[in-house]
Amino acid sequence: MFHKEGQKIILTAFFLAVVVILTTQIFVELDWLRIVLQLTMLVVLILILQFFRNPKRLVTPNFDEILAPVDGKVVVIEEVEETEYFKEKRRQVSIFMSPLNVHVTRYAASGTITFSKYHPGKYLVAWHPKSSTENERTTVVIHTPKFGEILYRQIAGAMARRIINYAEEGEQVVQGQDAGFIKFGSRVDLFLPLDSKICVSLNDTVKGAKTCIAMLGDKNE
Structure with missing residues (x-):
């Protein structure tokens, strides 16, 4: 589950990741460079997803x-x-x-x-x-x-x-x-x-x- 405050950033990052992967796959001929660019974009996406995670935590309110x-x-x-x-x-x-x-x-x-x-x-x-x-x-x-x-x-x-x-x-x-x-x-x-x-x-x-x-x-x- 992800926090609603991260929705726009997550969607933007996901879109950019797709664009980078597809573009490099078509236009970058050097295998090592293509792999580096694609992995970098995936790491950025994973970090953004990790930052905006919102784990559900059940709480029984305790006034004490x-x-x-x-x-x-x-x-x-x-x-x-x-x-x-x-x-x-x-x-x-x-x-x-x-x-x-x-x-x-x-x-x-x-x-x-x-x-x-x-x-x-x-x-x-x-x-x-x-x-x-x-x-x-x-x-x-x-x-x-x-x-x-x-x-x-x-x-x-x-x-x-x-x-x-x-x-x-x-x-x-x-x-x-x-x-x-x-x-x-x-x-x-x-x-x-x-x-x-x-x-x-x-x-x-x-x-x-x-x-x-x-x-x-x-x-x-």
């Missing part, structure tokens, strides 16, 4: 858990001052996605969207400390039944040039549902209440809508 919003590696776990919306300290958990990861963003919790804003910006590498505040990004806040408000931020990376965000203020969302997409390399930051019990460690590999990021608790361990 915050699930990973994306696939990737945990690169930040720290207490920070969240300056855009909460303007107070929060627990930040950041997940970095390489171009090989699934780039679908999924809702980390069920609840009501209370804030959704797009910010144009730079394209610093996703792990740069200033990428969270200076890169192209979206900020979304979900009011959940048990955690109160949680915030997630889609952040474009050096390769990304477009963030897709489906969250609209006032909308009721369900944990695990498709929340958007980030094209070609990115990062997602989660900002959680200070009393959340973090369930992952630095450098852990997580799966969107599968891995528990945090639970309710008195303090972090």
